[in-house]
Amino acid sequence: MRAVITGKWRQRAHASAFCAAFLLCAASPLHAQASAGAQITNVASLHFAVDGENASISSNLVATRVGEILDVRLQALGTGTVEVSTGEADRGIPFLLTNSGNGNEAFVLSATAGGAALPASTLFIDADRNGEFDPAIDTAIGAGGTTPGIGPGATLQLLVIIPASNQAGAGVISLHAQSATGTGAPGTTFAGRGDNGTDAVVGSTSAAATAETPFTATEADASVVKSQQVVAPDGTSSPVSGATITYRLEVITRSAARLTAAQLSDPIPAGTTYLPGSLSIDGAALSDAADADNGRFDGSSILVALGDIDQPTTRVVTFQVKIQ
Amino acid sequence: MRFPIGLCTALAALTATAPAFGAGLTVTNTVFSQQRSTAPDGTTKIALTPATRVTPGDRVVYQLAYRNGGAQPIEGLTLNNPLPDALTYRGPAQGSPAPEVSVDGKTYGPLATLKVRGADGAWHAARPEDVTHVRWRIANALPAGAAGKVAFEAVLK
Numbered sequence: 001m002r003a004v005i006t007g008k009w010r011q012r013a014h015a016s017a018f019c020a021a022f023l024l025c026a027a028s029p030l031h032a033q034a035s036a037g038a039q040i041t042n043v044a045s046l047h048f049a050v051d052g053e054n055a056s057i058s059s060n061l062v063a064t065r066v067g068e069i070l071d072v073r074l075q076a077l078g079t080g081t082v083e084v085s086t087g088e089a090d091r092g093i094p095f096l097l098t099n100s101g102n103g104n105e106a107f108v109l110s111a112t113a114g115g116a117a118l119p120a121s122t123l124f125i126d127a128d129r130n131g132e133f134d135p136a137i138d139t140a141i142g143a144g145g146t147t148p149g150i151g152p153g154a155t156l157q158l159l160v161i162i163p164a165s166n167q168a169g170a171g172v173i174s175l176h177a178q179s180a181t182g183t184g185a186p187g188t189t190f191a192g193r194g195d196n197g198t199d200a201v202v203g204s205t206s207a208a209a210t211a212e213t214p215f216t217a218t219e220a221d222a223s224v225v226k227s228q229q230v231v232a233p234d235g236t237s238s239p240v241s242g243a244t245i246t247y248r249l250e251v252i253t254r255s256a257a258r259l260t261a262a263q264l265s266d267p268i269p270a271g272t273t274y275l276p277g278s279l280s281i282d283g284a285a286l287s288d289a290a291d292a293d294n295g296r297f298d299g300s301s302i303l304v305a306l307g308d309i310d311q312p313t314t315r316v317v318t319f320q321v322k323i324q
Numbered sequence: 325m326r327f328p329i330g331l332c333t334a335l336a337a338l339t340a341t342a343p344a345f346g347a348g349l350t351v352t353n354t355v356f357s358q359q360r361s362t363a364p365d366g367t368t369k370i371a372l373t374p375a376t377r378v379t380p381g382d383r384v385v386y387q388l389a390y391r392n393g394g395a396q397p398i399e400g401l402t403l404n405n406p407l408p409d410a411l412t413y414r415g416p417a418q419g420s421p422a423p424e425v426s427v428d429g430k431t432y433g434p435l436a437t438l439k440v441r442g443a444d445g446a447w448h449a450a451r452p453e454d455v456t457h458v459r460w461r462i463a464n465a466l467p468a469g470a471a472g473k474v475a476f477e478a479v480l481k
Contacts, residue, residue: 033380034410034481040378044388044405046351048398048466059353059388066410066480067379102380201379 033152036068036103037196068103068194070179071203074211077131077157082215085223086167092133092159093173093213094126099150101203103195106149106180109141111160113215114171118163120145126157133159134269135228136239136323146180167217179207222253222309224264241323244275249317253309262306264317271324274302278320348394348468351403358383358477370418382480385417388460391471401462403474410481413455417475423458432459 034040044059077094084091099105111118123141124133138159141147147156160173181200182190184207194200227250232243239245251264268274279286279295279302286295286304294305295317302319356372360383363369375384386405392398406429407413416422424432427440427450438450460474 032481038410040408040410040480042353042355042386042405042408044351044353044386044403046349046390046401046403048349048401050348050394050396050398054400055349057349057351059351062353062355062386064355064375064378064384067377069379069381199377199379201377203379 033069033102034066035152036066036101036194036200037198038066040064040066065196065198066102067198068105068181068200069101069203070103070105070181070183070190070200070207071100071205072105072107072177072179072207072209073098073100073205074175074177074209076175076211076213078213080214081170082173082213084162084167084215084217086164086217088162088167088223088225089164090133090135090161090226092124092126092131092138092161093175093215094131095158095160095175095211095213097147097156097158097177097209099152099154100205101179101207102152103200104149104151107147107156107177108180109145109147109158110176112172112174113160113162113166114168116166118160118166122161122163124159124161126159128270129157130270131157131159133161136230136245137269137271147177162215162217170214170216172212172214174210174212176208176210178209181207183207222251222259222262225250225252226266239323243323244320245272245323246278246318246320251306251313251315251317253311253313259306259309262309264304264306264315265301266317266319267301268321272321273324275320275322279304279317280319281317282315348392348396349390349398349401349466350393351388351390354387354389356385356387358385378480380480383414383477384411384480385475385477387417387420387473387475389471389473390466392466392468395468397468398466401466403460403462405458405476407456407458407478411478412453412481413458414452414477414479417477420473420475421460423460423474423476425455426457426459427454429457432457 041061041063043061045056047056075096077096082093097107109123111123120141120143123145125139125141127138150156158175160175162173181193184202186202186204186206188202190200192199227248229246230237230239230243232238232240249264249266253259274297276288279288279297281295281304286293288297290296296303304317306315355375357375357378359371359373361369372385378384388403413425425435426432427438435450435452439447440450440454442448458476
């Protein structure tokens with residue numbers, strides 16, 4: 001989830017400080033293809049008469065196995081140019097991958113930012129499909145950049161994180177996906193490498209796809225840097241059920257900014273429960289109730305009033321949630 | 325991608341060599357895949373090869389070759405072929421008489437005479453993809469020793 005600062009701004013508010021989640025329901029109805037590995041059988045029956053006596057027979061059965069077509073589609077989600085605040089470490093650029101083949105297939109991903117290759121560690125599956133990066137929920141693709149296998153017609157929503165070191169100026173985030181079995185000109189065959197040992201055949205997409213989203217990185221008037229620490233019941237940092245996540249929101253305003261009645265809000269991530277009494281600002285506890293102090297928990301988000309800010313300021317808000 | 329449970333690594337079309345018998349009547353069902361290629365002179369060449377593997381969009385031809393191996397003539401011969409679900413009917417294969425078709429397995433006739441009920445509840449003219457059965461009725465008696473072939477073309481969904 002993305003923390004948001006609201007309030008009145010003397011200068012332009014930086015778009016990236018606001019939630020920019022666009023969830024496109026790209027449920028384009030796929031023509032139901034014959035599944036890879038399926039067997040198609042055909043038998044004819046014959047009816048006839050000999051000497052006035054009716055009889056019937058069946059033909060032999062012919063069986064043909066369906067080969068696997070390798071096809072993939074990739075689509076940039078969201079519209080227009082993504083604005084990134086320099087230093088923002090958790091900005092995910094959403095893409096939608098569709099297995100448009102007829103078999104179970106994994107896809108190898110690779111991404112570039114401004115032409116420079118990004119490591120596989122910048123690639124995530126947007127598990128809750130909210131278009132935003134949340135390390136406690138979203139799944140790392142991992143070294144090698146290969147997705148899990150998905151069924152025919154299934155989709156994966158993906159996120160590419162732009163590392164701070166790739167945020168110079170403007171550029172394009174480009175994501176490439178290709179079938180793990182192989183790519184090539186349509187009709188290229190990989191003998192025996194399809195589902196159930198059938199042949200895999202490259203389809204009309206060449207089993208590869210690329211999608212791009214332009215971005216600009218600028219110094220924000222104000223930014224929120226969010227980080228988190230996970231402590232599991234067993235003492236490890238695995239984001240498992242029962243683990244506690246401590247979120248730290250660092251609100252930084254620069255000299256150019258003047259905010260009035262600024263308020264920081266951050267929704268509690270889906271699948272987690274707010275830990276009562278865990279909200280604090282600059283180390284001082286804030287009560288959860290809507291009362292005299294500046295913080296509260298409204299049942300779904302933490303809200304902290306930051307008041308008027310007219311000089312470079314850093315405020316640190318922390319709170320905790322438990323993974324359900 | 326490959327799955328380890330590869331029991332069926334042999335994917336050749338199982339064109340059974342043992343035909344079915346009945347009162348001297350034998351029938352052999354064979355599936356071919358159809359390759360279209362453009363010849364240097366611009367004409368389209370259609371080649372039929374045994375269907376070793378098919379992928380969605382491929383055109384296949386099912387051929388029924390029948391023969392009266394008995395001593396008596398065979399009368400009223402009807403060949404009925406329910407279409408496998410994964411196939412969409414396209415039409416008679418080149419050189420074959422056109423079958424009667426059905427969209428319900430009960431009423432047969434030329435496609436143009438058939439109707440199907442759409443999702444909106446209204447009846448509309450049947451299209452090739454609505455066909456569920458094909459049938460040939462051989463009008464004349466098949467004399468002893470005589471043979472024939474019928475075939476239809478379909479596309480893998």
